[in-house]
Amino acid sequence: MPRQGKEGRKIDGARLPERFGRARAAQAMALTEDYVELISDLIAEFGEARIADIAQRVGVTHPTATKAIARLKREGLASSRPYRGVFLTDAGAALAERVRARHRIVVDVLVAIGVPRETAELDAEGMEHHVSDATLKAFKAYLRKKA
Amino acid sequence: MPRQGKEGRKIDGARLPERFGRARAAQAMALTEDYVELISDLIAEFGEARIADIAQRVGVTHPTATKAIARLKREGLASSRPYRGVFLTDAGAALAERVRARHRIVVDVLVAIGVPRETAELDAEGMEHHVSDATLKAFKAYLRKKA
DNA sequence: AAAATAATGAAGCATAGGCTACATTTATTA
DNA sequence: TAATAAATGTAGCCTATGCTTCATTATTTT
Ligand SMILES: [Mn+2]
Ligand SMILES: [Mn+2]
Ligand SMILES: [Mn+2]
Ligand SMILES: [Mn+2]
Numbered sequence: 225m226p227r228q229g230k231e232g233r234k235i236d237g238a239r240l241p242e243r244f245g246r247a248r249a250a251q252a253m254a255l256t257e258d259y260v261e262l263i264s265d266l267i268a269e270f271g272e273a274r275i276a277d278i279a280q281r282v283g284v285t286h287p288t289a290t291k292a293i294a295r296l297k298r299e300g301l302a303s304s305r306p307y308r309g310v311f312l313t314d315a316g317a318a319l320a321e322r323v324r325a326r327h328r329i330v331v332d333v334l335v336a337i338g339v340p341r342e343t344a345e346l347d348a349e350g351m352e353h354h355v356s357d358a359t360l361k362a363f364k365a366y367l368r369k370k371a
Numbered sequence: 372m373p374r375q376g377k378e379g380r381k382i383d384g385a386r387l388p389e390r391f392g393r394a395r396a397a398q399a400m401a402l403t404e405d406y407v408e409l410i411s412d413l414i415a416e417f418g419e420a421r422i423a424d425i426a427q428r429v430g431v432t433h434p435t436a437t438k439a440i441a442r443l444k445r446e447g448l449a450s451s452r453p454y455r456g457v458f459l460t461d462a463g464a465a466l467a468e469r470v471r472a473r474h475r476i477v478v479d480v481l482v483a484i485g486v487p488r489e490t491a492e493l494d495a496e497g498m499e500h501h502v503s504d505a506t507l508k509a510f511k512a513y514l515r516k517k518a
Numbered sequence: 519a520a521a522a523t524a525a526t527g528a529a530g531c532a533t534a535g536g537c538t539a540c541a542t543t544t545a546t547t548a
Numbered sequence: 549t550a551a552t553a554a555a556t557g558t559a560g561c562c563t564a565t566g567c568t569t570c571a572t573t574a575t576t577t578t
Contacts, residue, residue, distance in 0.1 A: 237412065241430030244405065247497035248566090251398060255535080258391065265384065276555055283388030286556070288536055295534085310578055320500040334527060347506050350394035354497030362486040371515065373523055395536095401567080435524070435566055442564085454526060454573060 247354065254353040257323045258282070259292050260301055263310055264320035272309035283305050326360055333363045336370050394501065401500040404470045405429070406439050406450055410457055411467035419456035472509055474499050480510045483517050 230298045262281055266273035279289035293310055296302035301316035312320060333342035355363070409428055413420035426436035440457055443449035448463035459467060477499045481491035502510070 237409075237428045240409070240428045243493055243496040244428075245430045246493055247401075247405075251401070251496050252534085254394075254398075258394075262384075262387070274555075275557090281384045281387040282390075284535085285394045285537065287538085287558080291535070333484065334506065337484075337509060338511045341504045343503060343505045343509075344392055346390055346572070347501050347503050349390040350397050350501030351498045354494050354501075356494050358490045358491060358493050359481065359486045362481075362490075364482060366484045369462075395526075399564085422527095431565085432567065434528080434568085437527070438565075 229309050250354045254350075255292060256296065256299070256301070257319065257353060258314060258349075259296060260320040261323045261327070263302065263312055264317065264324070267312070268283060273311070274309050278310065322351075326355060329363050329367065330355055332367055336367060386425075397501045402439060403443065403448070404466065404500060406443060407463050407467040407477075407495075408458060408470045408474070410449065410459055411471070414459070419472070420458070421456050425457065434453060473502060476507060476514065477502055478511050479514055483514060 231362070259282070262278060263273040266277055266281075270277075275293070277288050277290055278293070279286040282289060284363075293302055293304060295315065296310075297304065300313055301319060302310055302312055304310040327348060330348040331344045334346075334348060335341055339347070375490075386503070406425070406429070409422040409425060413428075416426075422436055422440070424434050426433040429436060429514075440449055440451060443457075443463065444451065447460055448466060449457055449459055451457040465488055474495060477495040478491045481495060482488055486494070
């Protein structure tokens with residue numbers, strides 16, 4: 225490839241940076257989304273979300289979970305006081321709901337296509353964070369039609 | 372949630388750690404996969420893959436791309452010499468092929484379901500890395516049936 | 519052939535997200 | 549109630565990925 229000036233750099237892959245940039249942005253949100261959903265689950269099940277339980281379910285050590293929750297607090301999604309459980313703000317609870325619904329739809333679509341349920345659950349945990357609103361809408365329409 | 376000993380911790384979310392762990396592992400591979408595919412593309416198009424072009428397409432600065440390629444070299448997927456382009460080893464080229472094929476199938480499935488092609492391309496860039504072999508197999512079967 | 523430009527390299531900084539080790543606090547149990 | 553166990557907090561370390569800034573090397577242009 226010959227060296228090139230500012231012009232003439234519109235080779236074919238011109239839209240790639242946007243794609244990769246979006247994937248990076250989605251990934252940056254992934255942990256946040258999984259944590260708020262999990263905290264919401266624990267509160268629904270047990271009335272509270274303890275650091276130890278969060279860490280255990282995510283599969284990390286408790287300091288790692290503590291750090292993640294500190295970030296949620298910084299971002300206004302959660303609150304907590306020393307030696308007490310973690311709670312979600314309204315924003316956090318709303319996000320958890322959206323994430324939960326999206327997760328379910330992704331799994332349902334995979335199953336509808338023929339992916340074994342167990343596999344669908346495994347793969348959806350990572351895939352879900354990259355499903356845009358537009359795609360989610362198409363997924364819903366597909367499931368409605370299939371039903 | 373009452374404090375608990377080693378026993379009795381088999382609450383419902385017992386399979387969650389595995390799910391999250393797999394998602395983390397897939398994510399760790401994501402950049403590697405995208406880079407090798409891109410390097411393969413550039414070599415096919417221009418006969419060489421330059422750092423500047425790689426960085427531009429991935430949407431990062433050139434030192435970031437350099438660091439990523441250093442890792443590919445460490446992992447035996449690429450090779451390069453100072454001020455020369457980047458090349459793929461046999462292992463790297465094989466990985467690139469697998470990644471390219473998977474990317475195409477993911478896009479095709481999304482489109483078949485009703486996702487607009489442009490959106491499908493965007494979302495697939497992140498989703499693809501979380502599609503397991505089992506799911507890929509189901510995707511292929513679905514596309515065959517649809518056709 | 520020199521000068522200017524482009525590409526690459528290398529250093530150093532930041533943040534996210536892992537970990538271990540140890541201190542402190544709370545809850546259970548003896 | 550004292551002793552033990554569990555949970556939480558805190559400090560410090562590591563790697564991966566980003567970045568900016570500046571030095572060096574190749575390539576083009578004059
Ligand atoms: Mn997830
Ligand atoms: Mn999920
Ligand atoms: Mn990708
Ligand atoms: Mn791809």
